[in-house]
Amino acid sequence: xxxxxxxxxxxxxxxxxxxxxxxxxxxxxxxxxxxxxxxxxxxxxxxxxxxxxxxxxxxxxxxxxxxxxxxxxxxxxxxxxxxxxxxxxxxxxxxxxxxxxxxxxxxxxxxxxxxxxxxxxxxxxxxxxxxxxxxxxxxxxxxxxxxxxxxxxxxxxxxxxxxxxxxxxxxxxxxxxxxxxxxxxxxxxxxxxxxxxxxxxxxxxxxxxxxxxxxxxxxxxxxxxxxxxxxxxxxxxxxxxxxxxxxxxxxxxxxxxxxxxxxxxxxxxxxxxxxxxxxxxxxxxxxxxxxxxxxxxxxxxxxxxxxxxxxxxxxxxxxxxxxxxxxxxxxxxxxxxxxxxxxxxxxxxxxxxxxxxxxxxxxxxxxxxxxxxxxxxxxxxxxxxxxxxxxxxxxxxxxxxxxxxxxxxxxxxxxxxxxxxxxxxxxxxxxxxxxxxxxxxxxxxxxxxxxxxxxxxxxxxxxxxxxxxxxxxxxxxxxxxxxxxxxxxxxxxxxxxxxxxxxxxxxxxxxxxxxxxx
Numbered sequence: 001x002x003x004x005x006x007x008x009x010x011x012x013x014x015x016x017x018x019x020x021x022x023x024x025x026x027x028x029x030x031x032x033x034x035x036x037x038x039x040x041x042x043x044x045x046x047x048x049x050x051x052x053x054x055x056x057x058x059x060x061x062x063x064x065x066x067x068x069x070x071x072x073x074x075x076x077x078x079x080x081x082x083x084x085x086x087x088x089x090x091x092x093x094x095x096x097x098x099x100x101x102x103x104x105x106x107x108x109x110x111x112x113x114x115x116x117x118x119x120x121x122x123x124x125x126x127x128x129x130x131x132x133x134x135x136x137x138x139x140x141x142x143x144x145x146x147x148x149x150x151x152x153x154x155x156x157x158x159x160x161x162x163x164x165x166x167x168x169x170x171x172x173x174x175x176x177x178x179x180x181x182x183x184x185x186x187x188x189x190x191x192x193x194x195x196x197x198x199x200x201x202x203x204x205x206x207x208x209x210x211x212x213x214x215x216x217x218x219x220x221x222x223x224x225x226x227x228x229x230x231x232x233x234x235x236x237x238x239x240x241x242x243x244x245x246x247x248x249x250x251x252x253x254x255x256x257x258x259x260x261x262x263x264x265x266x267x268x269x270x271x272x273x274x275x276x277x278x279x280x281x282x283x284x285x286x287x288x289x290x291x292x293x294x295x296x297x298x299x300x301x302x303x304x305x306x307x308x309x310x311x312x313x314x315x316x317x318x319x320x321x322x323x324x325x326x327x328x329x330x331x332x333x334x335x336x337x338x339x340x341x342x343x344x345x346x347x348x349x350x351x352x353x354x355x356x357x358x359x360x361x362x363x364x365x366x367x368x369x370x371x372x373x374x375x376x377x378x379x380x381x382x383x384x385x386x387x388x389x390x391x392x393x394x395x396x397x398x399x400x401x402x403x404x405x406x407x408x409x410x411x412x413x414x415x416x417x418x419x420x421x422x423x424x425x426x427x428x429x430x431x432x433x434x435x436x437x438x439x440x441x442x443x444x445x446x447x448x449x450x451x452x453x454x455x456x457x458x459x460x461x462x463x464x465x466x467x468x469x470x471x472x473x474x475x476x477x478x479x480x481x482x483x484x485x486x487x488x489x490x491x492x493x494x495x496x497x498x499x500x501x502x503x504x505x506x507x508x509x510x511x512x513x514x515x516x517x518x
Contacts, residue, residue: 008469009460021425023496025444026394028404028413029433030514035347035389037405038308040087040144041340042382043352044363045314047092048124050111055320056273064358064366066090067110067130071137075369075481076357080141082483083382087189088138089313089352091148091239093119095195096204098150101127103176118152119203128180135186144189146313146352148239149174151194151214152204165197165204169214171221178225190234192263192313193218198240198247208246211238212253219258234260239313241265242293244300251304261308261349264297266290266315269335272323272360281326281335282420284398290339294346301347309349315339316354322361330373330458330465332361333504337377338418341403344389353378371483373456373468376475380454380486380506384414388516393433400426400499406517412510413517417499427496432513445512447493452508454488455500463502 049061050068063069070076080086094111097118101108108125117123138145154170157163181188193215196202206214219235226232235258238250242264251259268290269280280286297310316322317335326332340351353374357364363375388406390413401418408414419426432445458465459474468475471489478484488508491497499505 027431029391033388038349043087044356048094085142087144089146095148096152100177146190148192192236196240198238199243208249212250236261263313269317272318311350316361321359327361328372331463414508426499450490452488454506456504
């Protein structure tokens with residue numbers, strides 16, 4: 001149980017004051033948007049992993065998997081309700097090894113360790129009793145649901161190429177599952193077809209042409225069973241790592257109007273046991289490398305134009321459950337929030353964090369359900385950053401990362417500032433690039449209304465802390481397991497925006513004139 005601090009220790013404030021301050025001008029281009037996200041851009045996953053899932057000599061999943069998660073905990077319920085709504089994707093590595101106990105399927109085995117099984121496990125099963133429980137929970141907490149379907153059902157592994165699964169997908173089990181779901185009135189926003197089967201695959205792969213043919217079958221099934229277009233779930237895919245040739249081939253085969261959203265995964269920090277993890281997170285040049293993936297996916301979207309654009313449908317930073325020393329700490333927010341900012345500038349519509357709970361990268365502690373620091377960063381993004389993305393330019397200091405959106409609650413703009421530097425703070429003035437300013441000086445913006453500022457810092461100043469302070473108040477759940485109040489600090493608009501060393505800040509400016517935000 002955590003000791004409930006009521007304020008951040010004074011040592012942090014002294015440390016901030018001793019850091020070197022650098023003046024920076026940031027220009028926000030509010031004349032037109034550069035991208036659009038979904039209104040529910042922030043997304044999290046629930047995974048299938050059983051307690052026996054272990055990596056790097058640790059087993060961090062406990063009872064956080066879809067089949068064994070206790071859905072009655074108030075802390076879990078309140079953490080989801082705070083988003084109002086939260087987009088959740090049910091899926092993960094084992095989803096292509098899950099059968100649904102409905103229709104012709106009568107036995108319902110549990111996942112068991114098996115050396116020759118997919119990801120080291122035997123086939124598992126989702127009973128309709130558990131599906132009922134999950135849907136009552138989703139309905140109660142207001143979840144916007146994406147469900148990952150088994151795309152290997154009916155296929156067999158090739159005898160000549162390890163990991164390649166061949167043959168046509170057999171849709172009968174999915175048909176029965178959907179019919180049951182419809183008969184119960186359960187709401188599914190979208191179905192994702194398979195998990196990490198694209199390209200070289202992870203554990204298993206499917207040829208791009210075969211996947212393209214099978215996703216047509218799925219789309220036709222959805223259109224047949226969900227007769228009304230306004231309640232028809234969207235079809236997403238392929239939910240794997242981006243490989244240009246494979247993605248282009250499957251979309252050429254499936255054609256336009258079949259896949260509604262192009263989904264891909266990001267794990268750009270590498271293996272979870274990498275001792276260099278912290279250095280990667282704090283290295284701006286390393287963080288920038290993944291932009292090539294976002295650009296590649298964006299180019300494919302521009303070519304084939306799926307209705308819902310591109311989604312990052314799974315991203316945990318570090319592979320295999322995350323990093324036990326980093327993923328649940330304040331430091332992880334430098335990677336996580338920067339990724340959401342970068343993804344949004346490349347027109348990625350949704351960003352799904354692996355996971356809501358489970359592994360080392362869960363937004364909630366897997367045993368106590370206490371929110372980790374990234375939970376609060378995600379909740380602030382959801383509440384403050386609107387769907388319209390604005391361009392930002394600044395003087396070239398790579399340690400300061402800045403992203404701007406129209407404010408979610410009009411009027412105004414919201415910005416996120418991420419300071420990777422250990423020993424420098426930044427005093428920021430804003431300029432407004434107005435229509436017709438091309439080639440002319442940008443004009444410094446001096447507001448008349450107080451700014452709304454949300455400063456996030458590690459509790460003791462050590463970024464390996466797992467408690468975050470918001471405006472110098474530690475974020476800990478209340479005695480009734482509610483999420484604490486997350487109120488802004490109102491700051492005189494005539495003063496610079498001060499971003500402390502190794503801190504993150506959201507700033508909303510209500511009187512910033514941005515025509516794209518009207």
